[in-house]
Amino acid sequence: MACGEGDGRRGVLVWWWAYSGGDGRRGTMGKWKPIGCLRPWQVYDGNGRRGGMAQVGGGEVSTQWWRRRVWACNGVGLGGLADCLCGGCRGVVVQAGVREMAIFKRSTIPIFKSHGSAQARIADCATETFSAIRTVRSFAGEKRQMSMFASLVLAYQNSGTKLGILKSANESLTRVVVYISLMALYFLGGNKVKAGELTIGTMASFIGYTFTLTFAVQGGVNTLGDLRGTFAAVERINTILSDTDIDDSLAYGLKKEFSSREHDDRFELYKDDSHDPDSDEAPGLHYTSILKSVSDGCNLARSGDICLEDVYFSYPLRTDVGVLNGLNLTLKCGKVTALVGPSGAGKSTIVQLLARFYEPTRGRITVAGEDVRTFDKREWARVVSIVNQDPVLFSVSVGENIAYGLPDENVSKDDIVKAAKAANAHEFIISQPQGYDTLVGERGSLLSGGQRQRIAIARALLKNAPILILDEATSALDTVSERLVQEALNHLMKGRTTLVIAHRLSTVQNAHQIALCADGRIAELGTHSELLERKGMYASLVGTQRLAFE
Numbered sequence: 001m002a003c004g005e006g007d008g009r010r011g012v013l014v015w016w017w018a019y020s021g022g023d024g025r026r027g028t029m030g031k032w033k034p035i036g037c038l039r040p041w042q043v044y045d046g047n048g049r050r051g052g053m054a055q056v057g058g059g060e061v062s063t064q065w066w067r068r069r070v071w072a073c074n075g076v077g078l079g080g081l082a083d084c085l086c087g088g089c090r091g092v093v094v095q096a097g098v099r100e101m102a103i104f105k106r107s108t109i110p111i112f113k114s115h116g117s118a119q120a121r122i123a124d125c126a127t128e129t130f131s132a133i134r135t136v137r138s139f140a141g142e143k144r145q146m147s148m149f150a151s152l153v154l155a156y157q158n159s160g161t162k163l164g165i166l167k168s169a170n171e172s173l174t175r176v177v178v179y180i181s182l183m184a185l186y187f188l189g190g191n192k193v194k195a196g197e198l199t200i201g202t203m204a205s206f207i208g209y210t211f212t213l214t215f216a217v218q219g220g221v222n223t224l225g226d227l228r229g230t231f232a233a234v235e236r237i238n239t240i241l242s243d244t245d246i247d248d249s250l251a252y253g254l255k256k257e258f259s260s261r262e263h264d265d266r267f268e269l270y271k272d273d274s275h276d277p278d279s280d281e282a283p284g285l286h287y288t289s290i291l292k293s294v295s296d297g298c299n300l301a302r303s304g305d306i307c308l309e310d311v312y313f314s315y316p317l318r319t320d321v322g323v324l325n326g327l328n329l330t331l332k333c334g335k336v337t338a339l340v341g342p343s344g345a346g347k348s349t350i351v352q353l354l355a356r357f358y359e360p361t362r363g364r365i366t367v368a369g370e371d372v373r374t375f376d377k378r379e380w381a382r383v384v385s386i387v388n389q390d391p392v393l394f395s396v397s398v399g400e401n402i403a404y405g406l407p408d409e410n411v412s413k414d415d416i417v418k419a420a421k422a423a424n425a426h427e428f429i430i431s432q433p434q435g436y437d438t439l440v441g442e443r444g445s446l447l448s449g450g451q452r453q454r455i456a457i458a459r460a461l462l463k464n465a466p467i468l469i470l471d472e473a474t475s476a477l478d479t480v481s482e483r484l485v486q487e488a489l490n491h492l493m494k495g496r497t498t499l500v501i502a503h504r505l506s507t508v509q510n511a512h513q514i515a516l517c518a519d520g521r522i523a524e525l526g527t528h529s530e531l532l533e534r535k536g537m538y539a540s541l542v543g544t545q546r547l548a549f550e
């Protein structure tokens, strides 16, 4: 802390950890940054006079005030001693601690940052490689991945070395400064004791306090170093988070979301005859505050049709692109509807809306005449089962994967076996060494595609949802597997309102109705033979596929 000299001489004694400021000339100003104070403040040495002004956090205070604070912080009244020591000293300036900390902080930021991001890049590379290991293998890319990993490790090593050098330089510098300061104190104090201006006891305790301060500041500098690493990591997390918009379609099920969205989700829509025909809102819908239980939704879905009424939709991240443009489609209760059409027509988007991962921008979806938004969205998963081309299994046992169909219930072994039998999976499961306790590996990688598919079907059978969506469920299978899976699917479809999405039109010929989706609308609707007779888009798609097959 600056301790101004009363007689205006150049003599300013500064604690070993303080900074005299600027170029050392009288009256210059230095920028300081003390430990524990995050806001910069400046000290004017006031032409070397005691009582110069310092700015702390924007407000001006006298250096005397500041000195009192520092003394008080250290629990000692050393002001007098400092004055006493200052009195006979001329031009002794020890630049240390605080200045060093400021320099240390400035110079280490980029190094800590690059060290942190080098570490993160190594983790990213390893995660990406192992999660895409099949793709890596299929392109014989192991060597490339390994050399990429090696270069990242090297970069990490280099940044670590730089950081180590910087840390040790800082440590050495601190010690040199500390010992020089102590020598100065011994020298000055000794002179004062010799001249009878100071007792030896006062000098000894002064030096004792100085030691305490030394280690406190050194500890502070080291902690600052560690904090720098933490800040660099936090900054990286923030950068990632700030670039990522929360996917509302997935986030609503998370507990975190419950509290923030509780208010929104409680609202529901109800009929109101005073609808403004010019408004963008779907006709006659307003908010009320009670949601119906989803078990009512299950019952309704078992007895009534599912209707998409004049549905418009754009994805939240591409609001300018209309994916569905006034789509109307009725999924007849207990019947199979096939959805076909060119790539990008909006078929998967319809699935996402039925599963309520998203809500329509305009229009509505109804179950037996009831708007689906009147049911609790968080429980909607119980109403819809989705089986897709590449079902995800968890890396637990076969039995546990099937039981996942009812994740909140205690499923009996009998029910699991029953579902597996209906899904044509029982035979292959019991042929495994551990039967139903066989582990399936990460994402089910220890099973074949057809086996995974049948376990997914058994899981869906156990779930017993009234609406079933099959999204290209058999497209990746060979003929034998496809037959087994198709039989299992026939079991699953029984008595459920089913929507089948298929590219291979041969697989949907027997559907009760086929809807052809193009440009976000249903362009054609009918049975296979009706659509062929119409000689429209469906007929030409069938022709193209037949030609390709021949």
Ligand SMILES: Nc1ncnc2c1ncn2[C@@H]1O[C@H](COP(=O)(O)OP(=O)(O)OP(=O)(O)O)[C@@H](O)[C@H]1O
Pocket (backbone or CB within 6 Å): 315, 316, 317, 318, 323, 341, 342, 343, 344, 345, 346, 347, 348, 349, 350
């Ligand atoms: N998450 C998303 N965000 C923004 N746009 C999307 C998203 N998913 C799909 N789209 C866009 O919506 C349009 C319809 O996509 P969708 O997946 O529904 O088509 P599809 O008919 O299922 O196609 P395919 O038969 O190739 O699977 C496409 O133009 C696509 O680029």
